[in-house]
Amino acid sequence: MKYLAILAVLVVIGVFANLVHESKALSYLSSDPKVCINCHPMNTHYETWQHSSHRARATCVDCHLPRDTFVNKVLAKARDGYRHSVAMTFKTYGYNLRISDDAAKRIQDNCISCHKELVSQMLANSALYEKVEDRTVQMGRRCWECHRGLPHGTMRNLTATQNTFSVKVF
Incomplete structure (x- = not known):
């Protein structure tokens, strides 16, 4: 019985180690944008970001995570990561990805943080003029409502890639 218990523990450890290896789980500890295309249907988003003006200054984590x-x-x-793994495992993401409210707030905050010199006058004006569409967002609008093409282009469907780009993963 003792050897059977040891064998069971070793099998569980082996299965876990294989899961970590196959899912490239340790790569998610980095800030490398290629991590986003490990197992996600994110090739289009990665490729459009590669051809955007943001590529030289911001990676995925710079925009999508709190700073x-x-x-x-x-x-x-x-x-x-948990939400993504559940969506990828059970294929619940569909052809058009939707951003969560929490992620949208992070991205909005990061846009304003990086472009604070540019938006300072906009923030001042939004305080003067009470024409606010969404009171939960600074300035009443999210940055990407006007700047739709940044940094992922205008394409929103996962089955197509804008300008026939192709992801080159090494």
């Missing part, structure tokens, strides 16, 4: 503290960044990455 205030390391703990918030890790917690958001864990929450998003």
Whole structure:
């Protein structure tokens, strides 16, 4: 019985190690944008970002994760990773990905943080003029409502790639 218990523990450890290896789980600890296309249907988003003006200055985590503290960044990455793994495992994502409210707030905050000199006048004007469409968002609108093409182009369907780009993974 003792050997059977040891064998069972070794099998569980082996299966777990294989899962970590096959899913490339340790790569998610990095900030490399190629991590986003490990197992996701994110090839189009990755490719359009590669051809955008943001490529030289911002990676996926710069826009999609909080930048205030390391703990918030890790917690958001864990929450998003869990949601993504469930969606990918059960194929519940469909052809058009939808951003969560939490992720939209992070991206909006990061846009404003990076472009604070450009948006400072817009923030001042939004305080003066009460024509606000969405009171939960600074300035009443999300940045991508006007800047739709940044950084992922205008294409939104996962089955097509804008400008027939192709992802080259090495």
